[in-house]
Amino acid sequence: MPTATSPTASGPGRRASVPPTVAACGSTWTATHAAALTHCYDFAGIKQLVDVGGGHGELLLAVLQAHPGMHGVLFDLPNVIEGAHRRLAASTVSQRCATVAGDFFGGVPAGGDAYVLSWILHDWDDASAVRILGNCREVLPANGRLLVIEMILPAPGDTRTPTSADITRLVRKADLDMLVVTGGRERTLAEYDELFAKADLQTSRIVALDSLPWTLIEVIPR
Numbered sequence: 001m002p003t004a005t006s007p008t009a010s011g012p013g014r015r016a017s018v019p020p021t022v023a024a025c026g027s028t029w030t031a032t033h034a035a036a037l038t039h040c041y042d043f044a045g046i047k048q049l050v051d052v053g054g055g056h057g058e059l060l061l062a063v064l065q066a067h068p069g070m071h072g073v074l075f076d077l078p079n080v081i082e083g084a085h086r087r088l089a090a091s092t093v094s095q096r097c098a099t100v101a102g103d104f105f106g107g108v109p110a111g112g113d114a115y116v117l118s119w120i121l122h123d124w125d126d127a128s129a130v131r132i133l134g135n136c137r138e139v140l141p142a143n144g145r146l147l148v149i150e151m152i153l154p155a156p157g158d159t160r161t162p163t164s165a166d167i168t169r170l171v172r173k174a175d176l177d178m179l180v181v182t183g184g185r186e187r188t189l190a191e192y193d194e195l196f197a198k199a200d201l202q203t204s205r206i207v208a209l210d211s212l213p214w215t216l217i218e219v220i221p222r
């Protein structure tokens with residue numbers, strides 16, 4: 001299993017050959033929800049944040065810049081980390097941010113008191129998503145938090161996420177896109193709850209980001 005201090009080789013995950021450009025997927029969107037995250041979520045008490053599949057570090061950079069006492073670990077595939085490392089090394093948080101290369105199907109770095117999965121689970125079918133969650137669960141301390149950021153499919157009667165006709169249309173379209181492009185899917189909160197339970201995790205609270213349609217689900221050990 002990779003650790004925050006020792007980079008590992010990539011495992012045999014389905015995306016092991018994903019080109020670096022994929023990591024930059026929607027970087028404008030990432031910048032938008034990264035900015036929202038820094039002021040919508042209370043990071044108090046988090047000393048080390050691990051961004052799992054964090055791409056080029058847009059989100060982690062924004063959070064570390066807003067929280068000068070926090071350290072971070074960016075974890076992604078080796079070809080992605082190569083580019084991210086150069087970027088972070090040249091940033092104002094270089095002394096507080098490590099990069100680790102690896103495969104989240106093989107394990108994720110230990111040592112964080114909070115982990116981020118932003119725009120990851122929707123890429124994958126249920127079995128793969130549970131495996132990623134299970135690997136996060138394995139390293140999550142008893143009082144640790146996992147921050148899942150996704151677009152949520154509205155469900156009749158579920159009032160936990162803000163919704164509108166525009167958001168519903170957008171997330172339904174994203175759902176089809178994910179199915180065609182990655183074999184993944186967008187999910188309702190109830191469907192996320194089912195995945196979390198299978199990985200011995202549970203939803204602690206829902207935080208609406210003001211960068212709609214993004215929602216943060218705070219997840220804790222069961």
Ligand SMILES: C[S@@+](CC[C@H](N)C(=O)[O-])C[C@H]1O[C@@H](n2cnc3c(N)ncnc32)[C@H](O)[C@@H]1O
Binds near residue numbers: 023054077
């Ligand atoms: C949709 S992008 C999300 C990037 C970032 N978290 C964000 O919010 O913009 C998915 C990320 O997962 C990474 N990824 C895909 N398969 C992976 C694997 N097996 N292990 C680690 N990272 C992986 C990709 O390289 C990419 O950076």
